[in-house]
Amino acid sequence: MSPLYSLSGIRQRYAGRLALDLPSLSIEEGSIVGVAGPNGSGKSTLMRMLAFLEMPQEGQIRFDGTSVDASSGGSRAAMLRKHVTLLTQEPYLLRRTVAENVGYGLAVRGQRNSADAVRQALADVGLPAQEFMHRQWFELSGGEAQRVALAARIILRPKVLLMDEPTSSLDEESAERIRMASMRMRDAHGTTLVIVSHDREWLDSVTDTMVMLRNGHLAG
């Protein structure tokens, strides 16, 4: 069986500086991949490329049978983004209610955006729907906002959930909720998880594969 992601000959530069140099990297479907490395090692660049927010300047990414490279048009990346979603360390919440934030992804996909699905997604991240659904974006703490952002991605049932330092700035309860919800996604729906985290204990306990980066290169 071919891997879900195959990256080959990836080289990415910013202002002439080499940010990422990956001769080869594969990610199997349904696996949990941890990405670690010091600041500036290229972790976030890799995540943006896996999320198809950034196209490779050199090399190719093959995802589920579809290839993208520097010459690929925006429509192909947009099509692939329907299967992949990214949760960042400090996610942006739309200036809307919690329910509208959680349901936004379904709405833009033209899928039925039911209140039940929103309630379930909120329950998955440990937020009581009755209490949170109608809150405005500015009425949430940092941990609650992060959990709402995760709920907005869980509801999409993506093939791949990319998480870039999802728990680093959270209280322990919120961090644990995020960890549990992401693991449940993999177990229940076979979602592939790619996690960047400084929490090596968590990564070591859940990941099938670790990708170590240093100065934009694979370190082990």
Added chain:
Amino acid sequence: MDFILEGIYKAFLLLLGGHEETWSAVYATVAVSSISICATVLLGAPLGFLLGYCSFPGRRAVRLVVDTLLSFPTVVIGLIVYGFISRSGPLGELGLLFTLQGIAVGQVMLGLPVVVAMVANAVENADERLEATLLTLGADSTQLLRATLWEVRYHLMLATVAAYGRIVSEVGISMMVGGNIKWHTRTITTAIALETGKGEFAMGVALGLVLLIIAFGVNISVSGLKRRVAK
């Protein structure tokens, strides 16, 4: 002083008594400015988004032109529109000269730079995480435009009221393109200019009061929206 107080007293009588000529100018102003502001926002919001969001050669030059147009004198706009829609002009066959629609064309040119510049500025200064968030949730380019404009909606409303304030108070375009025709294209501002020139101070004051009320409403809206934007 008596002359001014008498003018104000007579102005109230004209307004409260339903003086037809006065209310005709009020109606023409409200009608044409409503058409103008709707067209201005419909055109200006997407153009402002493109200017604030997209990178293209000559973008800085376009920004400079738009910013320069913010202070475009209304009589110059009136002159240009007059040239285009006069009988011998390239758009003369449309028959827009001395009509409210003709005034609206000029007023859209007046309001457009305000909306484009303010929306472009809001989009440029929007949170840098917004685009990635929308894309990773599956938005396509049209949905990205709509969601971004919704995110900066208070700025858009602020731009709308600022443009409306400019449109409703202009006199040069209405006078040159509309021709100040009684019962037809005479607006509040052109009527004030005419009536004051004729010595009919009361009607000028009456129309001035209506304009002040509109301006007051616009200012209240602007200050309320500024508070929302600052939130």
